[in-house]
Amino acid sequence: MPKLVVNVDHIATLRQARLGIEPDPVTAAHMAELAGAEGIIVHLREDRRHIQDRDVALLSQTVKTNLHLEMAATPEMQKIALNTAPHMVCLVPEKRQELTTEGGLDLRGRETELRDYLAPIHEREILSSLFIDAEPEQIKAAAAIQAPYVEIHTGHFADATSRTAQQQELTRLLEGIRQAQDLGLKVNLGHGLNYTNIYGFATVPGIHEFSIGHSIIARAALSGLDRAVRDMVSIIKTFAP
Numbered sequence: 486m487p488k489l490v491v492n493v494d495h496i497a498t499l500r501q502a503r504l505g506i507e508p509d510p511v512t513a514a515h516m517a518e519l520a521g522a523e524g525i526i527v528h529l530r531e532d533r534r535h536i537q538d539r540d541v542a543l544l545s546q547t548v549k550t551n552l553h554l555e556m557a558a559t560p561e562m563q564k565i566a567l568n569t570a571p572h573m574v575c576l577v578p579e580k581r582q583e584l585t586t587e588g589g590l591d592l593r594g595r596e597t598e599l600r601d602y603l604a605p606i607h608e609r610e611i612l613s614s615l616f617i618d619a620e621p622e623q624i625k626a627a628a629a630i631q632a633p634y635v636e637i638h639t640g641h642f643a644d645a646t647s648r649t650a651q652q653q654e655l656t657r658l659l660e661g662i663r664q665a666q667d668l669g670l671k672v673n674l675g676h677g678l679n680y681t682n683i684y685g686f687a688t689v690p691g692i693h694e695f696s697i698g699h700s701i702i703a704r705a706a707l708s709g710l711d712r713a714v715r716d717m718v719s720i721i722k723t724f725a726p
């Protein structure tokens with residue numbers, strides 16, 4: 486059965502609105518784990534718009550399941566990853582002006598660079614994942630970089646504005662998932678997934694994890710974090726193994 490890994494970035498977004506101390510993403514992570522999350526994700530952005538270095542340091546000591554650190558492939562983030570030793574790092578693209586992640590990494594021509602970038606992380610026995618679009622060239626490049634996981638970007642599927650467009654995006658994702666699995670990559674899915682669109686993946690075999698943040702935190706704002714996580718866990722537990 487796929488795991489639910491909860492991204493607590495937007496607990497920190499609310500905290501940073503007043504540059505205060507609450508709500509604390511560290512507390513939220515613990516609550517999410519108690520509610521059934523099998524991992525916690527934080528995206529330490531270069532601009533620190535939400536998750537702070539303090540959050541990553543504390544979470545690396547307090548998360549009982551698995552901590553996933555999303556980060557740009559920079560020397561600063563490599564040093565932080567090596568110092569905090571999360572269970573997994575996920576390399577994601579970043580643009581300061583973006584509202585949220587807009588797409589996957591472009592791996593083409595960067596195979597050697599990223600394989601070298603990940604080498605010290607792998608030496609510390611930290612797993613790695615590459616956040617990519619479901620494009621054949623990107624999936625082939627991910628296999629060449631030898632990161633054990635890919636996280637296939639589901640944002641275009643989530644943002645589709647018609648059923649036809651959503652079905653086209655879902656078909657593209659399913660083809661990408663199959664190609665990645667055929668190349669021996671473990672497949673996670675994430676970005677923009679919610680309590681409705683996630684059913685598109687209910688019968689897809691071999692998905693390792695769903696990385697979900699915004700929709701869970703949005704529901705939590707109205708019905709509480711425990712309920713929001715339990716609701717998503719109860720959906721995913723009905724999915725194909």
Ligand SMILES: CC(=O)[C@@H](O)[C@H](O)COP(=O)(O)O
Nearest residue numbers: 492494528577585586675676
């Ligand atoms: C990579 C991804 O899709 C998200 O996990 C990422 O965290 C989105 O960035 P924000 O959390 O800043 O919206």
Ligand SMILES: NCC(=O)COP(=O)(O)O
Nearest residue numbers: 492675676677697698699
């Ligand atoms: N990598 C995707 C993630 O961690 C959460 O993305 P979202 O659900 O906040 O869009």
